[in-house]
Amino acid sequence: MTAITADRLLPAASDHAAEDAACAHCGQPIPGGGGSADAGKRFCCSGCSAAYATIQGLGLGRYYQQRLLDPALRAPRPETGERWDLDRAVTVNADGTCELSMAIDGLQCGACVWLIESVLGREPAVVAGRVNMTSRRLRLVWRGVAADGEPLVGRIEALGYRLVPFDAAALKAAQDQTGRALMRALAVAGFAAGNVMFISIGIWAGEAAGWLDGMGPATRDLLHWFSALIALPAIAYAGMPFFRSAASALRQGRSNMDLPISIGVLLVTAMSLVESFRHGEHTYFDSAVSLLFFLLIGRVLDHRARGVARATAEQLLTLRASDVAVLQPDGSTLRRSQHAIAPGDRILVGLGERIGVDGVVERGSSALDASLVTGESLPVQAGPGTQVFAGTLNLGEPLTVRATATGGATLLAECVRLIEAAEARRSRFVVLADRVARRYAPTVHLAALLTFLYWYLVGGLALAPALLIASAVLIITCPCALALAVPAVQVIATSRLFQSGVLLKSATALERLAEVDTVVFDKTGTLTEPTLGLAEAADPETLRLAASLAASSRHPLARSLLAAAGPVPAATGVVEHPGQGLSLGETRLGSRAFCGDPDAPASDRPELWLARAGHAPVRFVFDERLRPDAAAVIARLRRMGTDIRLMSGDRPGPVQHVAETLGIATWQAGCSPVGKVAAIEALAAAGRRVLMVGDGLNDGPSLAAAHVSASPATAADISQTVADVVFQGHDLAPVAAILDTARRARATMRENLALSIGYNVLMVPLAVAGLVTPWLAAAAMSSSSLLVILNSFRLKRGGGR
Amino acid sequence: MSVILYLLAGSLVLGGGGLAVFLWALRSGQYDDLEGAANRILFDDDRS
Numbered sequence: 001m002t003a004i005t006a007d008r009l010l011p012a013a014s015d016h017a018a019e020d021a022a023c024a025h026c027g028q029p030i031p032g033g034g035g036s037a038d039a040g041k042r043f044c045c046s047g048c049s050a051a052y053a054t055i056q057g058l059g060l061g062r063y064y065q066q067r068l069l070d071p072a073l074r075a076p077r078p079e080t081g082e083r084w085d086l087d088r089a090v091t092v093n094a095d096g097t098c099e100l101s102m103a104i105d106g107l108q109c110g111a112c113v114w115l116i117e118s119v120l121g122r123e124p125a126v127v128a129g130r131v132n133m134t135s136r137r138l139r140l141v142w143r144g145v146a147a148d149g150e151p152l153v154g155r156i157e158a159l160g161y162r163l164v165p166f167d168a169a170a171l172k173a174a175q176d177q178t179g180r181a182l183m184r185a186l187a188v189a190g191f192a193a194g195n196v197m198f199i200s201i202g203i204w205a206g207e208a209a210g211w212l213d214g215m216g217p218a219t220r221d222l223l224h225w226f227s228a229l230i231a232l233p234a235i236a237y238a239g240m241p242f243f244r245s246a247a248s249a250l251r252q253g254r255s256n257m258d259l260p261i262s263i264g265v266l267l268v269t270a271m272s273l274v275e276s277f278r279h280g281e282h283t284y285f286d287s288a289v290s291l292l293f294f295l296l297i298g299r300v301l302d303h304r305a306r307g308v309a310r311a312t313a314e315q316l317l318t319l320r321a322s323d324v325a326v327l328q329p330d331g332s333t334l335r336r337s338q339h340a341i342a343p344g345d346r347i348l349v350g351l352g353e354r355i356g357v358d359g360v361v362e363r364g365s366s367a368l369d370a371s372l373v374t375g376e377s378l379p380v381q382a383g384p385g386t387q388v389f390a391g392t393l394n395l396g397e398p399l400t401v402r403a404t405a406t407g408g409a410t411l412l413a414e415c416v417r418l419i420e421a422a423e424a425r426r427s428r429f430v431v432l433a434d435r436v437a438r439r440y441a442p443t444v445h446l447a448a449l450l451t452f453l454y455w456y457l458v459g460g461l462a463l464a465p466a467l468l469i470a471s472a473v474l475i476i477t478c479p480c481a482l483a484l485a486v487p488a489v490q491v492i493a494t495s496r497l498f499q500s501g502v503l504l505k506s507a508t509a510l511e512r513l514a515e516v517d518t519v520v521f522d523k524t525g526t527l528t529e530p531t532l533g534l535a536e537a538a539d540p541e542t543l544r545l546a547a548s549l550a551a552s553s554r555h556p557l558a559r560s561l562l563a564a565a566g567p568v569p570a571a572t573g574v575v576e577h578p579g580q581g582l583s584l585g586e587t588r589l590g591s592r593a594f595c596g597d598p599d600a601p602a603s604d605r606p607e608l609w610l611a612r613a614g615h616a617p618v619r620f621v622f623d624e625r626l627r628p629d630a631a632a633v634i635a636r637l638r639r640m641g642t643d644i645r646l647m648s649g650d651r652p653g654p655v656q657h658v659a660e661t662l663g664i665a666t667w668q669a670g671c672s673p674v675g676k677v678a679a680i681e682a683l684a685a686a687g688r689r690v691l692m693v694g695d696g697l698n699d700g701p702s703l704a705a706a707h708v709s710a711s712p713a714t715a716a717d718i719s720q721t722v723a724d725v726v727f728q729g730h731d732l733a734p735v736a737a738i739l740d741t742a743r744r745a746r747a748t749m750r751e752n753l754a755l756s757i758g759y760n761v762l763m764v765p766l767a768v769a770g771l772v773t774p775w776l777a778a779a780a781m782s783s784s785s786l787l788v789i790l791n792s793f794r795l796k797r798g799g800g801r
Numbered sequence: 802m803s804v805i806l807y808l809l810a811g812s813l814v815l816g817g818g819g820l821a822v823f824l825w826a827l828r829s830g831q832y833d834d835l836e837g838a839a840n841r842i843l844f845d846d847d848r849s
């Protein structure tokens with residue numbers, strides 16, 4: 001069997017054709033070779049041609065020289081869509097301008113930002129059109145009425161970007177107030193820490209130089225009071241996030257990491273204040289403030305890592321939740337995003353479209369694929385009166401559906417429910433930092449209490465000095481390096497993966513990935529490429545003829561045939577016979593029964609037949625092509641010590657073939673979605689930590705059931721939504737890279753934890769013995785935090801491949 | 802040693818100024834889109 005030969009591992013014929021037949025606007029290969037030509041440029045469609053003309057007409061042609069198209073991202077090909085109904089998305093500002101926020105799909109690079117902003121800048125009504133490249137959102141402000149926004153949105157959509165309006169109310173709720181509050185607290189704490197530390201250095205120097213020309217007690221008191229002046233308001237402000245969280249934990253009768261932090265900081269501040277009144281020698285304002293500063297760094301990093309994950313998921317949800325065509329009373333349709341649908345709205349669902357709402361069929365009858373909702377793989381028949389659910393795919397005639405439920409019951413909510421179900425199952429997973437913190441806090445409090453009791457009762461000290469020593473223990477043990485140990489690594493690993501096209505959608509995914517010992521692959525679309533390749537070479541002339549017919553069909557086999565043939569002009573007048581094939585006069589392309597020779601030997605692979613008058617029928621046999629690096633990645637995963645399995649819904653023949661080619665010993669064919677989930681749960685019950693890699697609709701449940709899951713960016717919407725990790729590009733290599741990074745990240749986290757705990761083991765005896773002075777506490781604390789941060793940065797360089 | 806009072810006051814004013822500028826920058830959204838800012842500089846607007 002020669003299915004996997006080197007030449008067919010290459011991307012399909014489009015590559016060598018891309019040189020001379022790439023669309024001048026969207027950069028995509030031109031199907032059918034022809035397209036429209038204009039001023040020496042060739043375009044794949046009239047939309048691209050119009051976009052090119054618009055951009056050149058505005059004098060923005062530099063866009064084409066300066067842009068960098070990433071083939072893994074959505075190409076800027078304009079899609080013809082109906083008009084948006086923006087009423088519910090537009091807010092009117094106090095000065096009468098209208099404002100709209102939209103998610104942008106198709107942003108490629110800085111040139112896209114420049115293009116969009118320049119085009120909007122030339123519209124006289126536009127007050128502000130600003131693209132946020134980090135969150136991939138467009139904020140648009142214009143003078144006039146809400147309805148004026150529609151043509152502006154249309155301008156951008158005509159350039160080839162897809163825009164989806166955010167619901168104004170939802171947007172307000174999603175604004176990152178916490179992140180900003182943390183940043184402000186960090187700024188205040190940083191300012192105070194720097195200044196108090198400077199003053200403290202003066203005090204320490206004065207103390208050290210005591211035998212020469214020491215600092216007088218009056219000056220020292222002044223500096224102590226000055227420290228207090230800066231530190232007290234700063235602690236009151238920057239400590240708020242911790243105090244608030246500790247208070248809410250206390251109210252619920254629980255304990256958390258913030259409780260020892262709050263107690264430590266407040267106790268130290270109070271002691272220092274008392275010492276200042278008593279003209280004491282030592283105050284610890286600098287320790288209290290820099291403690292908050294370091295803790296806030298950890299908090300901000302942690303929040304940012306979670307924020308990236310959340311924003312990515314939000315963006316995916318917004319873009320994936322396809323818009324819905326709402327039927328107007330006059331028979332026309334308006335696009336509206338799913339969450340803006342009201343009960344009673346009538347929705348038009350075309351062939352191949354997903355139903356966006358829960359509702360009842362009013363008109364039309366069709367077959368529906370409900371595998372996403374019910375797991376049923378056979379299509380169900382729907383007619384007037386049938387109840388349909390968000391997420392089902394219309395396989396046949398257009399349907400008119402009357403919406404019966406909104407928001408909470410749509411596909412969007414369905415996705416969220418699935419994610420929540422998966423997350424709930426995973427919530428038993430306790431992150432490393434929490435596991436450590438749970439034991440750490442009581443130990444530390446007990447140590448401080450015992451220290452105090454010892455010095456007060458046994459050591460014969462007065463109340464104040466005994467408390468001072470006990471608070472020194474609290475300062476020394478305050479978990480500031482501990483609080484940095486995990487988030488610092490997480491941020492660096494996440495951004496590193498992000499740069500190589502891997503999105504970590506869940507904040508705990510990294511730690512869960514590191515535990516993986518079993519990798520389960522889906523076959524179709526995951527180990528193999530999304531399109532099929534020709535298994536046997538065909539006569540080029542015949543192939544071209546067949547491809548010219550295939551060019552007018554969206555059937556997967558027709559698409560694969562076209563990809564194999566390279567650019568071929570589409571024949572005109574082709575008639576599609578659903579479920580059978582295509583015909584052009586006497587020439588037929590389709591199933592064996594439609595045009596083939598019924599006596600030919602049966603094939604277990606997908607095939608297309610071409611029948612012509614005067615010729616014997618020709619057969620095209622298709623084969624799945626493995627992803628180019630599948631074998632290498634499997635080998636690498638095996639070297640990393642993982643057990644590799646293959647689970648597919650396909651028939652045993654092809655599954656066995658792929659398994660043998662790649663050397664996967666354990667494979668299962670003919671799995672239903674439920675069967676996959678059961679198999680994964682059985683593995684989990686046997687103590688395995690399973691990474692599921694899959695892309696199909698039917699993989700959704702098993703992705704959610706696995707310990708951690710990954711999907712290629714070409715995957716079905718629902719898989720990407722459920723998966724913890726989404727990787728982009730043509731290759732499978734990211735799967736190994738993700739595991740590798742996760743393991744190295746976990747190793748670094750453990751080093752960090754060992755560093756910070758080791759430092760405590762060294763310093764606590766000193767503190768208990770009452771030998772820790774403020775400068776020693778400050779130096780030890782800062783150095784341990786810095787050490788942890790620097791150690792985390794090691795992850796950033798080296799060991800990438 | 803009364804010069805120390807001036808120095809302390811001076812350092813506080815300078816530091817506080819820096820803090821105020823940072824808080825202003827944060828509030829006016831200059832930290833919202835760091836990636837965009839890095840790219841934007843490559844495209845000068847010849848429209849002005």
